[in-house]
């Protein structure tokens with residue numbers, strides 16, 4: 409993160425594994441910070457945030473789940489603070505053997521008159537539950553009475569706030585270990601843990617919030633090294649990879665020439681959406697190769713684009729690229745949406761192109777037929793693949809075994825193929841050649857809708873085509889496009905609800921994202 413100097417901004421962009429978090433904390437403690445003082449500080453911040461979100465006037469009775477480790481310690485301090493503020497607090501402590509600090513805080517809480525129970529029944533009528541059973545120290549599965557208790561709390565209608573992670577969620581993979589707390593909100597402590605960016609954990613995490621308790625940046629970088637392996641894409645970072653401002657003196661080809669190859673008689677709309685995604689990138693020149701019969705349709709939707717009609721199969725797919733196309737003319741090619749699997753000769757041609765190549769949809773299915781890894785390893789210029797999980801499994805059967813740990817799976821696939829692999833999902837992950845993995849931390853399920861991926865392909869193609877960005881890491885440019893796409897979805901959903909974000913509408917919100925990002929201080 410050479411781009412930002414502000415500690416808070418750096419902290420927001422970092423993602424850590426449990427092991428890394430432990431090592432970072434280890435440095436802080438070694439330097440002299442007392443563990444007890446840090447726990448007091450963290451839990452103080454949590455208590456203040458809880459009081460703001462859940463005022464005493466509406467949430468009188470609070471159940472606090474105290475586990476055996478320091479997550480339980482945090483919870484016991486929170487219990488004390490809420491009690492002192494006038495909340496009626498009850499502690500559930502299922503495991504008798506507690507770490508020393510946790511034991512001390514629980515004992516002190518009890519001395520103040522907070523009841524401590526080993527059964528959940530007394531906590532049944534609480535207005536709010538605070539989950540401090542396990543945090544990033546959890547590796548074992550929940551079973552027996554503990555699992556039953558968690559399942560019963562999940563059935564209640566009261567909100568649940570988890571401290572650090574929902575208990576039962578694996579810090580790195582996001583996997584449910586036996587069972588897990590379904591939190592309304594989770595306060596992630598200090599640094600974002602990887603589970604917050606793994607699709608399988610999202611419905612347990614609820615609304616996620618980082619509680620920044622002042623981890624010094626130098627301790628983070630001492631453990632993560634730069635560039636870090638896991639990175640959260642944000643507006644601050646994305647701004648560095650937008651082709652703005654344009655130089656005062658420029659011309660269309662200097663702002664990139666993208667060739668899109670897409671569409672078929674059956675999937676004509678996909679070609680339009682891909683074109684509109686590319687348009688939003690502002691790319692200097694857009695050419696589109698489509699089946700000959702779609703030419704009038706494309707011209708009417710994208711009058712600025714150069715539409716190239718291609719020979720068609722009887723079913724209306726592109727049979728092959730016309731002789732007149734010279735792939736050397738373009739600064740990037742994006743290919744795939746709506747092609748159908750009949751367009752195999754197209755993929756065989758573009759694989760030989762000497763510019764960056766983005767493959768999506770049927771482009772990926774055909775690549776899998778051609779044998780993904782040997783085909784990609786032949787290429788001398790970068791390839792970007794944008795699969796959803798189904799396509800990913802066909803492309804990379806060997807890496808797919810790591811799913812549902814999407815971050816490990818995409819990392820492995822990129823390492824084996826040397827390509828930039830963008831794995832679509834609720835939290836899209838982008839990896840390049842086994843180096844960093846970029847994660848898109850915010851999105852909206854409004855995007856789970858036919859055609860929104862086509863828009864993304866066009867947008868990625870457009871950004872990749874900019875010669876002014878060609879010195880930048882390709883994976884960061886692809887992640888910027890994915891962040892942009894997700895932000896447009898969020899804006900559109902805010903104005904139109906999650907039901908109102910069809911793919912065409914999505915394209916209409918792309919510009920607003922750039923306006924917002926570039927107006928930021």
Ligand SMILES: NC(=O)C1=CN([C@@H]2O[C@H](COP(=O)(O)OP(=O)(O)OC[C@H]3O[C@@H](n4cnc5c(N)ncnc54)[C@H](OP(=O)(O)O)[C@@H]3O)[C@@H](O)[C@H]2O)[C@@H](O)CC1
Nearest residue numbers: 443447450477478479480542543544545546548549550572
């Ligand atoms: N260090 C600090 O000052 C700060 C730390 N912070 C807080 O500390 C948290 C990490 O604390 P932690 O390392 O103590 O681990 P934690 O997640 O509480 O639990 C591990 C314990 O649970 C036990 N256990 C696990 N699974 C189990 C099972 N199924 N059934 C039964 N037992 C099971 C496990 O036992 P073991 O598996 O080792 O036998 C171990 O004893 C972190 O998330 C944050 O909240 C913050 O306040 C910042 C400052």
Ligand SMILES: Nc1ncnc2c1ncn2[C@@H]1O[C@H](COP(=O)(O)OP(=O)(O)O)[C@@H](O)[C@H]1O
Nearest residue numbers: 832833834851852853855856858859860861862
């Ligand atoms: N639950 C979700 N939350 C956020 N984004 C999602 C969700 N589901 C899908 N998306 C996004 O929507 C897009 C869908 O793309 P894709 O599956 O290729 O659809 P299509 O081929 O119909 O265009 C991807 O960018 C993906 O990340």
Ligand SMILES: [K+]
Nearest residue numbers: 542571573575
């Ligand atoms: K927890």
